[in-house]
Amino acid sequence: MSPKRVVRRIGFWFSVFVIVxxxxxxxxxxxxxxxxxxxxxxxxxxxxxxxPPTFANFxxxxxxxxxxxxxxxxxxxxxxxxxxxxxxxxxxxxxxxRTGAHRFTVLILIARMTPALSYLIPLFAVFQFLRLNNTxxxxxxxxxxxxxxxxxxxxxxxxxxLPRELEExxxxxxxxxxxxxxxxxxxxxxxxxVVGFILSFIFSWNNFVxxxxxxxxxxxxxxxxxxxxxxxxxxxxxxxxxxxxxxxxPVLLLTIFIQKEIxxxxxxxxxxxx
Amino acid sequence: MATLAAPVPxxxxxxxxxxxxxxxxxxxxxxALLVVGAVIIFPWLFTLWMSAFEWKIGDTPxxxxxxxYTGLFTNRRFLEAVVRTFYFTVLAVVAPLILGTIAAxxxxxxxxxxxxxxxxxxxxxxxxxxxxxxxxxxxxxxxQGVLNYLLSLVGIPPSQWVYSPTLVIPSLVLVEVxxxxxxxxxxxxxxxxxxxxxxxxxxxxxGATEWQLFRYITLPLVAPFLFVAGVIRTIDxxxxxxxxxxxxxxxxxxxxxxxxxxxxxxxxxxxxIGNASAVVVIFFTIVLALALVLLWLRQRTQWT
Numbered sequence: 001m002s003p004k005r006v007v008r009r010i011g012f013w014f015s016v017f018v019i020v021x022x023x024x025x026x027x028x029x030x031x032x033x034x035x036x037x038x039x040x041x042x043x044x045x046x047x048x049x050x051x052p053p054t055f056a057n058f059x060x061x062x063x064x065x066x067x068x069x070x071x072x073x074x075x076x077x078x079x080x081x082x083x084x085x086x087x088x089x090x091x092x093x094x095x096x097x098r099t100g101a102h103r104f105t106v107l108i109l110i111a112r113m114t115p116a117l118s119y120l121i122p123l124f125a126v127f128q129f130l131r132l133n134n135t136x137x138x139x140x141x142x143x144x145x146x147x148x149x150x151x152x153x154x155x156x157x158x159x160x161x162l163p164r165e166l167e168e169x170x171x172x173x174x175x176x177x178x179x180x181x182x183x184x185x186x187x188x189x190x191x192x193x194v195v196g197f198i199l200s201f202i203f204s205w206n207n208f209v210x211x212x213x214x215x216x217x218x219x220x221x222x223x224x225x226x227x228x229x230x231x232x233x234x235x236x237x238x239x240x241x242x243x244x245x246x247x248x249x250p251v252l253l254l255t256i257f258i259q260k261e262i263x264x265x266x267x268x269x270x271x272x273x274x
Numbered sequence: 275m276a277t278l279a280a281p282v283p284x285x286x287x288x289x290x291x292x293x294x295x296x297x298x299x300x301x302x303x304x305x306a307l308l309v310v311g312a313v314i315i316f317p318w319l320f321t322l323w324m325s326a327f328e329w330k331i332g333d334t335p336x337x338x339x340x341x342x343y344t345g346l347f348t349n350r351r352f353l354e355a356v357v358r359t360f361y362f363t364v365l366a367v368v369a370p371l372i373l374g375t376i377a378a379x380x381x382x383x384x385x386x387x388x389x390x391x392x393x394x395x396x397x398x399x400x401x402x403x404x405x406x407x408x409x410x411x412x413x414x415x416x417x418q419g420v421l422n423y424l425l426s427l428v429g430i431p432p433s434q435w436v437y438s439p440t441l442v443i444p445s446l447v448l449v450e451v452x453x454x455x456x457x458x459x460x461x462x463x464x465x466x467x468x469x470x471x472x473x474x475x476x477x478x479x480x481g482a483t484e485w486q487l488f489r490y491i492t493l494p495l496v497a498p499f500l501f502v503a504g505v506i507r508t509i510d511x512x513x514x515x516x517x518x519x520x521x522x523x524x525x526x527x528x529x530x531x532x533x534x535x536x537x538x539x540x541x542x543x544x545x546x547i548g549n550a551s552a553v554v555v556i557f558f559t560i561v562l563a564l565a566l567v568l569l570w571l572r573q574r575t576q577w578t
Contacts, residue, residue, distance in 0.1 A: 012385070019377045020391050022452055023398050029420060030409045042418045088305040095302030104303060111314050113561050115513045115534060118554040119313065121541050122320035128331070144313050152306055177298040206402045208516045213542055223404040227520055237412055244405035255400040259393050 027252075033241035034058065041237040057238035058246075065239070067246060069218070070225035076136055077211075077221055078204040081143035085151040085200055090193060093155025094181055098164075105156060108149040116209055119145050124213060134216030142210045147200040154199065158192030159185065198258050202251050222247045325551035335548065342552035351528065352536060352553070356560075359512060359532040362443050366450040366511040371504055373451065374458025375496075379488070381459065382466045399456040407520035410449045411436075414521070436522050439529035446530060449517050454510065458503045465499030466492070498572070505568045512561050533557050 033041055034057050035050040061067050096104055123142055124133070132138040166188075167180040175183070211221035220228070226243040325342055329335035346352050381392050398406070413421045414435040422432040435445045473491050482490075515534045518524065524531035524539070531539075537557065541550035 012380075012383075015376075015380055016385070016391065019373075019380055020395050023395055023456075026406070026409060026413075026452065027397065027401075029413065030405075033409070033412065044418055044423065046418070046420045046423050084309075088309055091302040092306030095299045098299040099297075099303075101300070101303060104307070107310065107314075110562070111310070113509050113558075113565055114314075114318070115537070115554065115557055115561065116515070117534060117537050117541065117550075118321055118558060119317045121547060121550055121554065122317035122324070123313070124541075125320070125324075125331075125547065141313060144309055148306060148309055148313070177301075181302070202400055206400075206404075208404045209519075209538075223402055226408065227404055240408055240412070244402075244408050248402040248405040251400050251402055252397055255397060256393060259396070 030241050030244055033237050034245050036238060038236065038238055057242035061239045061242045061246065065225065065243070067222075067225065067243065070220050070222045071246070073136060073139075073215075073219055074205060074222040077139045077143055078201050080136075080140040081147045081204050082151075082197060082200045084140070084144060085147035086193065086197060089148055089151030089196070090155050090186070090189070091181065092152045093157075094159050094185055094189075096152070096156040097159035097162075105153060108153055111145075111149050116145070116207075120210065120213055127214065133214060134219055136219050138214050139211060139219065139221065142214060143204045143207065145210075146204050146207060150200045150203060151196045154196040155189070155192055158189055158196075162188050195258060198254050202254060205251055321551045321554050324548055325555050327548040329546075329548035331545040331547060338548070342549050343556070345549070346552055346556065351531075352533075354528065355531050355533050355536040358443065358530070359534075362447060362514070362530075362532055363508060363511040365444065365447040366454075366514070367504060367507045369447065369451045370455040370458045370507055371500060373455045374503065375462050375500065377455060377459040378462035378466055378496075379492075381463055396456040396460065398453050399460075401453075403453065403516040404520055406453060407449065407517045410452075410517075411521050414445060436530070437526060439526050442522060442526065442530045446514075446518055446521060449521070450511065450514060453517070454507065458507065461503040461506075462496055462499050465496040469495055501568070501572045505565055505572075508564055508568060509561055512557075512564070533560075 032048060032050060035053040035055070036047060037054055037056065040047040040050070092104075095101065119142070123138075127133045127138045132141075162185060167184045170180045170184050171177070206223065207221075208223040208227065211224040212227070215221060215224060226240075226247050324335075326337060326339055327335040328338045328341070377395065381388065381395070413419050414437075416422060416432060416434050416437055419435070421435065425432060434441060436442045469492065474487060477487055477491060513534060514532065515538070518530055518532060518535055519538065522530045524535040533553065534557070537550055537553045540546045540553060
């Protein structure tokens with residue numbers, strides 16, 4: 001290799017390093033904080049490698065802060081809102097693709113532009129009236145604001161890529177629109193459903209502000225609970241970092257699981273709640 | 275799954291049959307439409323209605339017409355929040371666009387571990403904003419924070435980061451850049467995947483430099499994708515809430531209070547529902563107007 005090429009090679013890898021290292025650093029630092037005791041966490045200069053690593057922070061988060069309960073709340077809220085969204089959003093996506101009712105997708109894009117707080121104030125007032133504030137039901141309903149648009153948008157795009165010929169053949173054989181959807185289109189749409197499910201779950205899981213306003217002590221979702229750990233134990237960095245890992249790890253694992261599809265899902269319409 | 279008889283070739287159905295068939299598919303949209311009506315359209319209308327009332331939670335609302343709106347136009351704290359929001363948005367759009375394009379140029383090339391490194395690079399985008407914001411809060415700490423230590427390694431004096439009224443917005447933008455550069459990168463990378471190879475080959479033959487290749491071939495061809503990324507980023511940056519709320523709650527003082535933060539305080543700390551609704555309507559108008567202007571600019575640049 002000529003010296004000039006070597007220099008260019010090094011320059012290239014240096015730029016790769018520069019562009020990737022902030023992402024790596026923040027996650028590693030989060031991990032490092034969660035595995036150190038409090039003395040090391042506030043030491044200056046900072047201690048980078050936990051020696052010896054301790055799981056005490058994770059244990060204390062589960063024991064003292066009832067994180068298990070909040071984890072369950074988050075699963076119920078995001079899981080519930082995502083399942084309802086799939087139930088109504090998959091047929092809707094199909095209907096949009098087959099009728100070309102694109103006005104509906106425009107509506108959904110405008111919904112995405114709307115600040116989350118603008119849904120929150122009216123829904124808060126309504127839930128107050130129905131005495132639903134501080135319940136998981138209210139949270140599931142509110143999270144539909146996030147999940148339904150994502151699922152509808154992704155499914156409409158996905159069904160449009162599927163050939164109509166099979167469905168038309170089924171209809172000529174006497175199948176109704178519903179049968180054609182249920183037994184022909186739906187099985188073919190499985191990859192799209194997986195992407196819709198995971199993206200919708202992630203965005204619902206990550207949402208903070210709905211839970212911050214609508215949940216009570218017992219019905220907090222995980223991000224809200226983690227934020228409260230900060231306000232009450234301002235200086236305990238270890239448990240805080242441990243809690244942050246517990247919130248974000250499921251999402252990161254899902255991201256790695258569908259890395260390729262996320263690229264399509266995020267860029268196709270980039271429907272994100274909040 | 276039902277088994278199907280082999281498809282029989284048929285003559286295309288007449289138009290009326292097609293429309294009738296099409297109509298049946300509208301039923302598939304009805305359930306979603308009902309839900310969207312209840313949780314999305316109803317809140318819009320209700321907000322518009324509430325904005326005409328002076329209404330504190332618990333009190334009886336009374337009609338004030340446009341007073342909430344006229345009040346906001348002379349409300350110094352609100353106007354400052356508007357200016358601050360634009361300042362934040364400009365930084366939080368431009369920086370990720372530049373860095374995202376550079377990252378896309380890098381990931382567009384073939385190199386070892388590309389898939390793995392790209393996977394790592396996009397992780398911030400999916401990470402829970404609250405969790406990330408908490409970690410940044412600890413990193414920003416002026417005495418024990420790791421950022422000041424890293425600065426000291428390269429000989430830069432410690433910074434006050436989010437504790438300084440002048441640096442708080444740029445510091446928060448830093449978190450936004452970290453979070454959302456991957457999204458810009460993915461969109462631009464998608465655009466680069468469709469680039470033709472011939473213009474590059476002939477330009478190289480003519481002795482063009484790498485910079486010229488980028489400036490005169492790549493950039494114009496990926497410009498539409500940059501535009502999409504810019505629109506998405508503008509909408510999201512205007513609406514940023516979690517990061518700011520968790521790290522500073524609008525402080526120090528009101529130095530990082532954006533429209534969204536102001537809105538949150540009005541609604542859920544002071545329970546001024548009527549006033550907050552007026553803020554929502556104005557805020558929504560700003561977001562929609564900016565999105566439309568950007569899309570209109572795009573149309574124009576495409577046709578000229």
